[in-house]
Amino acid sequence: MHTPTVEAAAALEPLLPQRYRVTRRCQELADTFSLELAPVDSPLACCGPGQFNMLYVYGVGEVPISLSGHSQDGVGLIHTVRVVGPVTQAMSGLEAGDMVGVRGPFGAPWPLAEAEGRDLVFAAGGLGLAPLRLAIEHVLDNRGRFGSVCVAFGARSPELILFRNILERWRARFDVSVDVTVDCAGADWAGKVGVVTRLLERDDYEPVETCALICGPEVMMRYSAKTLLDRGVPAAQIFLSMERSMKCAVGYCGHCQFGPGFVCKDGPVYSHADIGRLLELSEF
Amino acid sequence: MKRLGRAEFDRLLNALTEVGYELIGPVMRDGAILYDSIAGVRDLPVGWTDAQEAGQYRIQRRDDQALFGYVVGPHSWKRFLFPPNQTVFSARRTDDGFVLETPPVDGVRRALIGVRACELEAIRIQDRVFLEGPYLDTAYQQRRAMLFVVAVNCGQAGGTCFCASMKTGPKAHGGYDLALTEVLDADEHYFTVDAGSPAGKEVLDRLDLPEASGAECDAAAAAVARAESQMGRSLDTDGLKPLLDRVLDGRHWEAVGQRCLSCANCTLVCPTCFCSTVEDITELDGGARRERRWDSCFDGEFSYVAGGSIRQSTASRYRQWLTHKLSSWHDQFGSSGCVGCGRCITWCPVGIDITQEAAALRVADAAEHDG
Numbered sequence: 321m322h323t324p325t326v327e328a329a330a331a332l333e334p335l336l337p338q339r340y341r342v343t344r345r346c347q348e349l350a351d352t353f354s355l356e357l358a359p360v361d362s363p364l365a366c367c368g369p370g371q372f373n374m375l376y377v378y379g380v381g382e383v384p385i386s387l388s389g390h391s392q393d394g395v396g397l398i399h400t401v402r403v404v405g406p407v408t409q410a411m412s413g414l415e416a417g418d419m420v421g422v423r424g425p426f427g428a429p430w431p432l433a434e435a436e437g438r439d440l441v442f443a444a445g446g447l448g449l450a451p452l453r454l455a456i457e458h459v460l461d462n463r464g465r466f467g468s469v470c471v472a473f474g475a476r477s478p479e480l481i482l483f484r485n486i487l488e489r490w491r492a493r494f495d496v497s498v499d500v501t502v503d504c505a506g507a508d509w510a511g512k513v514g515v516v517t518r519l520l521e522r523d524d525y526e527p528v529e530t531c532a533l534i535c536g537p538e539v540m541m542r543y544s545a546k547t548l549l550d551r552g553v554p555a556a557q558i559f560l561s562m563e564r565s566m567k568c569a570v571g572y573c574g575h576c577q578f579g580p581g582f583v584c585k586d587g588p589v590y591s592h593a594d595i596g597r598l599l600e601l602s603e604f
Numbered sequence: 605m606k607r608l609g610r611a612e613f614d615r616l617l618n619a620l621t622e623v624g625y626e627l628i629g630p631v632m633r634d635g636a637i638l639y640d641s642i643a644g645v646r647d648l649p650v651g652w653t654d655a656q657e658a659g660q661y662r663i664q665r666r667d668d669q670a671l672f673g674y675v676v677g678p679h680s681w682k683r684f685l686f687p688p689n690q691t692v693f694s695a696r697r698t699d700d701g702f703v704l705e706t707p708p709v710d711g712v713r714r715a716l717i718g719v720r721a722c723e724l725e726a727i728r729i730q731d732r733v734f735l736e737g738p739y740l741d742t743a744y745q746q747r748r749a750m751l752f753v754v755a756v757n758c759g760q761a762g763g764t765c766f767c768a769s770m771k772t773g774p775k776a777h778g779g780y781d782l783a784l785t786e787v788l789d790a791d792e793h794y795f796t797v798d799a800g801s802p803a804g805k806e807v808l809d810r811l812d813l814p815e816a817s818g819a820e821c822d823a824a825a826a827a828v829a830r831a832e833s834q835m836g837r838s839l840d841t842d843g844l845k846p847l848l849d850r851v852l853d854g855r856h857w858e859a860v861g862q863r864c865l866s867c868a869n870c871t872l873v874c875p876t877c878f879c880s881t882v883e884d885i886t887e888l889d890g891g892a893r894r895e896r897r898w899d900s901c902f903d904g905e906f907s908y909v910a911g912g913s914i915r916q917s918t919a920s921r922y923r924q925w926l927t928h929k930l931s932s933w934h935d936q937f938g939s940s941g942c943v944g945c946g947r948c949i950t951w952c953p954v955g956i957d958i959t960q961e962a963a964a965l966r967v968a969d970a971a972e973h974d975g
Contacts, residue, residue: 333706333742334739334740334742335692335693335742335896336692336693336704336705336706337693337704339701339703339704341700341701358702378695378697378702378892379884379885379886379892380884381882381884382882382884382894402910404910404911405910415755418701419700419701419702421704521735523838563909564907564909565906565907565908565909565914567880567881567882567883567899568880570735570738570739571738572733572734572739572741572878572880573879573880573881573882573896573899574878574879574880574899574901575879575881575899575906575907577901577924577928577932578933579932579935580935580936581932581935581936585738597825599854600853601852602853602920603914603915603916603917603919603920604852604914604915604920604924
């Protein structure tokens with residue numbers, strides 16, 4: 321019997337969400353929470369690090385959210401969401417047992433296979449750590465396949481450090497450098513203060529042999545890339561995750577156009593060699 | 605090539621109705637020529653024409669009784685394949701969550717009467733957007749599969765037409781079931797008819813029309829040649845894509861941004877613009893549905909992400925629109941996104957002209973490179 325692939329099934333009704341149930345809700349920060357979701361009907365195709373799903377809240381709307389983890393059984397999805405508008409506000413009120421709709425997975429994942437054998441620099445700003453978390457975990461789980469690994473994370477203030485426990489766990493290892501900085505802090509913070517790009521000015525990676533994965537606000541990504549380029553990391557080895565408005569995620573609502581392509585299908589992960597010039601244009 | 609006399613035109617329309625098609629054609633309404641349901645020739649704008657210029661559209665009487673003696677109006681056929689408003693799904697609460705259902709496509713087989721060459725190309729362009737994946741617009745696919753297209757080669761061009769520049773018209777090249785050319789001589793009024801598909805040939809066979817004579821075919825070709833020589837506008841596409849890539853951060857956008865009202869008219873009348881947004885609607889009985897609506901890159905909300913809109917200024921929105929049409933469309937779909945129909949020029953309330961803007965960008969680019 322011919323079994324249709326999940327991609328083929330998605331092609332039949334690409335705009336129709338599949339039903340998932342919230343199995344766990346975790347408050348990460350004052351305005352940020354994670355939902356663990358399990359399929360009610362047949363599960364969607366495996367969503368990889370850097371890809372995203374469209375999450376639907378009944379009657380309210382749909383938003384693109386990157387995958388930040390898998391449940392322990394590997395089938396469930398973990399999405400980390402910050403409250404920024406009506407849909408994410410409604411989503412923040414969901415609890416275990418509630419239902420959401422999910423479409424996906426969409427977009428290009430982080431190029432982890434290409435990065436093998438290279439030194440790795442992860443640069444994350446704020447919620448940008450969420451789409452990088454699975455990529456970092458993949459690298460740490462397959463540590464021998466990579467050169468040196470450093471994680472540079474910047475938050476606006478100490479109480480906005482996302483995944484603090486996870487960062488601390490990573491930092492406890494002897495084979496990865498984890499560095500955290502905040503933009504501003506009170507007297508009770510003895511850690512680093514300053515922009516995340518400062519953390520990239522370090523000597524434990526060999527620039528020409530480095531692959532950098534960056535995710536955060538666009539301005540943070542632009543300057544992080546600039547720092548890395550100045551230090552000699554080739555543009556083709558610097559990857560960024562772009563954010564644009566998205567309504568369909570399947571390439572025909574037009575909202576996420578970014579120059580020659582669509583962020584939903586050509587991105588969200590791009591190499592700096594492909595989009596560096598576009599990043600310099602204002603209001604593009 | 606067959607010959608269809610003016611007096612027999614209703615026979616063609618009746619034949620299509622008998623096969624089960626709903627007829628959609630040009631009608632006069634609200635002082636413009638629009639596309640809507642028609643029953644016969646009497647519903648067509650017989651003896652009318654349109655005069656078009658930048659920011660200007662007027663209906664005028666012709667001194668003959670031509671059936672298709674005008675060019676294109678504010679409507680395009682996209683509204684029948686990609687409706688301005690469609691339901692994506694409806695949702696209903698259940699004891700343990702909700703269920704979602706996609707509504708069936710209406711299933712109406714439509715025959716489009718009077719599709720111009722530029723519009724045929726626009727349909728082909730939207731086919732590439734919605735049908736060439738990786739994800740299909742299944743509703744579009746179903747509507748498209750049920751379509752019968754009667755093309756009309758243009759016998760005259762309008763003041764804002766530039767299909768000859770975009771190489772899309774004025775003569776239809778494929779993509780139709782039947783193609784007509786209207787000929788009005790001093791004492792004769794007839795159409796030459798050409799079948800472009802098995803379905804078109806079947807309809808022609810039912811009509812059992814005589815062959816068009818050599819002279820009649822010549823007269824039809826002359827009518828199309830006349831239209832080609834009358835183009836009200838032209839657009840130099842030579843090297844345009846690399847040129848637009850060079851001027852992305854130029855100053856010219858500010859100048860056009862000063863004039864543009866960001867009203868979105870150009871995108872709504874454009875036969876290739878495909879952007880849509882969605883709106884979630886809840887009913888008093890607890891039901892919900894998701895509607896998909898035409899959207900425009902000129903709308904302030906269009907580029908909204910958490911924290912604000914990416915394209916705040918009108919200049920940046922105009923740059924997005926023009927460079928998408930004439931440049932990035934090639935990257936995305938392998939062709940220009942402009943077919944030269946001129947609608948965006950005619951229906952712009954301040955008369956911004958894409959052909960003039962492209963020419964101005966060419967001048968700006970040349971100046972920059974000389975400097």
